[in-house]
Amino acid sequence: MKLTGAQALIKSLEMEQVEVMFGLPGGAILPVYDPLIDSSIRHILVRHEQGAGHMASGYAHATGRPGVAMVTSGPAATNIVTPLCDAYMDSVPVVVITGQVAYSVIGTDAFQEADTVGITMPVTKHNWLISDAQDIPRIVREAFHVATTGRPGPVLIDLPKDVANTPMDWYWPEKIDLPGYKPNVKGHPRQIKDAARLINESVRPVIYAGGGILKAGASRELRDLAELTGIPAVTTLMGRGALPDEHPLCLGMPGMHGNYTAVTSMQRADLLITLGARFDDRVTGKVSTFAPGAKIIHVDIDPAELGKVRHADVPIVGDVRTVIDELIKALKAERSKSDPPDLAPWIAQIREWQDTYPLKYTQEDGGPLKPQYVIERLRDNTPDDCILVSGVGQHQMWASQLWKFKQPNTWVNSGGLGTMGYAVPAAVGAKVGRPDRMVWAIDGDGCFQMTAQELVTAAAERIPVKIAILNNAYLGMVRQWQELFYEERYSEVYLSPDLPDYVKWAEAMGCVGMRVDNADDVVATIEKANAVDDRPVVIDFRTDWREKVYPMVPAGSSNDDIILGPEFGEGGR
């Protein structure tokens, strides 16, 4: 069967079971948009290419399947660099297809030419420039394989316009031949045995569960491990929901804005069972003082993570789900030989911390609306399986701290790169992937202004996402740092509460717009928003600009120097 390169590309995507893609056409990708008309693949027309990338990422977070975005060459390709970098940092499987100028004119500074493969090399797991239409099915197959296996990540395929127009003989490759790519999924049995022995000897162990648990679909296994051993677990920003927050062994989020118990239990632990986490600087604080008495078991699919930041006493390369299963078997064997130590004193200590240093804020009657109050009301007035999306900043930290995640893959946010503007497009992508779920985004006013145009996409495509803007009229997290570390010298952080008018803006974009400026109206307005299911909703919550995120470990400080905040009196310790 003869196909054009463009037809072969679309057919290859269908072979990979792509149901939906996010994109925006342009000159160099025009040939591919023609056969798309006859394809089963749904295409969502975005308003900015960055939106397409984050939508693909939100889709992948919510479904576990790779998200696909397609844009043209040059400026479109450079616009999607941020989402690629974002997905790379957070190990999200995303496949991006870019158009390219004709192969014959590459290197001549042609109109809308950019060295896309060169530009995106550092922010993709791998990328391909297609020079021969005959290679298209093979490369698409390889791209999806690389994006979704091992440590997942974004990949990019750059397709020159003349290659898209060239005829080829259709085939679908039976096998993938990548001699340099063989992820190791099975943990080393001896290492697993060593890990089991170490766990069975520890008196103050903590499970440090990261985003890898969710990527590997290992939530059930994590729970089994925690329940078998009685060992408490922290869930990192990327791993929130890996263990339900209401599980008695879940300690919540560690790190710079983690709760006191999660941070301190790691500091005092004699063993960290690290599962799909990477000792990010936002978790460790000053590395040399992080968890000084702890031995480290480190399980990761990516060998380069082992020993990168912290020496691992027992490093295990493998798929975290497989490894936990094996670890549980080894633990049972270990426990039949010798009884595990009594963890009761450790758990009692943890409970004492939890009782003494909970997350705290005060919503005064008639006082300014607290952002935390909005988040808690939202949490309590949405279904258990609601998908929560956030941007980056104070609102993100409060959301992660206060939400009670009940299921895995219900939390979508930008962790590693910290991309402001992530929430709106990622929420759209998540809702497209899970139309059966309610999708709420908690966004900041600064973030919202960066990518709000994608609500036009959502309105046009009838994708009913719901956006709660915590509008404090500031770049709040930057303001917080300027207040605490720059002697209250506020430099370029004021945004104004009513410029733009978020309600009018929402309405202009085809959404329902509402505003709340006091605590009494919060629940009723959320209920109103929940009832809308034919278009997006935006609520402009006017929140207290004075509110800061606590606890806080100042950047570069030891986690021992955690600041609890004014709710705990002067100095907050």
Next chain:
Amino acid sequence: MSGSALHHILTVTVENRPGVLSRVAGLFSRRAFNITSLAVSPTDDERFSRMTIVVDAETAPLEQVVKQLNKLIPVIKITEVAPSDGVERELMLVIVKATPESRSQVTELTAIFEAKIVDVGYDSMTIMVVGEPDRLDAFSDLVKPFGIVELQRTGRIALPKLARESTRLRSVKTARG
């Protein structure tokens, strides 16, 4: 160029495709590792090329370099050749000023180093030296007083040293205790 005693030699087998060198070089700069020398050549299998990369041991924790390199899809295999366990060679071409008066002295040095005169001009000649990097350093130092017009080196290539003992013999010895 080869002065540092603390260096790592990595021989990296990669897929022979366009852009692979740029991926490898990009990774080094991105992770702030410094490449001291680099040589790329085809192997006996046309699908693959071999890169010999010399890395300054002080700037780069070798384990991270190797692990990061391994993550590149076109990288097939990485072997570390410890300086004491490897056979290293490098080739140098140098144009030395050689007037009729000094020509015989330069020729003499060339003979001592078992180097080769590959081109002769009116007042200079081109000499090719092959050997261990230290030897090349020594030669360039010695001809410097005559005047070096131009000098080029290939960067080193290396292979592991071979076992001196027959494996069969060793197994016999082991069997006897």
